[in-house]
Amino acid sequence: MIYDLTLKIAYDYRSAVTDARHSLRVRPRTDHDQTVTGLSLTLAPLPDECVEERDFFGNAVDAVAFHRPHRNLSVEMRARVRVDRPAVDLALAPPLAELAEAAFLDRDSGGAAPMHFTGASRIVAPLAALTAYAEPTFAAPGSAGPAIMALTRRIKADFAYLPGSTDVRTSVAAAFRQRSGVCQDFAHVMIAALRARGIPAAYVSGFLRTDPPPGRPRLEGADAMHAWVEAWLGDALGWVGFDPTNGIVAGDDHVVVAVGRDYADVAPVAGAFVTTGRQRTRHAVDMVPIGDA
Incomplete structure (x- = not known):
């Protein structure tokens, strides 16, 4: 497109x-x-x-x-x-434990290396309540890909998209506690949950298509710069985008501007x-x- x-x-x-x-x-x-x-x-x-x-x-x-x-x-x-962002078979990702171990053992130190996206950053830090919230989603055996997709959809279902209810200073803890916010908040919440399991997760800033194709609903967060998450799914699949604001995998509707550890980087x-x-x-x-x- x-x-x-x-x-x-x-x-x-x-x-x-x-x-x-x-x-x-x-x-x-x-x-x-x-x-x-x-x-x-x-x-x-x-x-x-x-x-x-x-x-x-x-x-x-x-x-x-x-x-x-x-x-x-x-x-x-x-x-x-x-x-031209091809569809990804999420089931090809390794199980969560294997993925976390692969990320821990990876020795690449470049800007896209998993090691930079597993720990605390300026905005995203471990939160016990959030880790407990995500645990049931990660409990099922099998590939990490469907589990991360399930978390994406769960955040979409459990959090209300309310512009004006937060701002760039809102913490992950506050957004999680009030279960509302905008795309930036939902991305930070998801990143915190993934990193708690050792899954590399990056913050993505970009644009979202404002005029969806016929028969598809208008996506939330399209009137301003959008934010979503990229999760590292191993060497075979690499970085894959997940949009928790809309409960979908990032596709041709998403245009990437910048990638970092959280909003402070981008x-x-x-x-x-x-x-x-x-x-x-x-x-x-x-x-x-x-x-x-």
């Missing part, structure tokens, strides 16, 4: 920002099942410094700095992306700036299918 993507992020500051440095992670990734064929990034005002680079996890990063006073900042990313805009008073943020996403790949 081919998509035209537009992401617009805008900030309005009560007082002028006198100095700012930001790391932008808004450019979609090119990998084995997704290709970016065109892209533009527009910032206003123009930055005084701008460097394109890659972070440890292979995400595109635009490091920008502003040294002149400004009251507004806008970021607009436009891209054309081809997605925030679209991160950094520091000097100002006083509050700021207002606006965020808009448009994902238009234009044809089959």
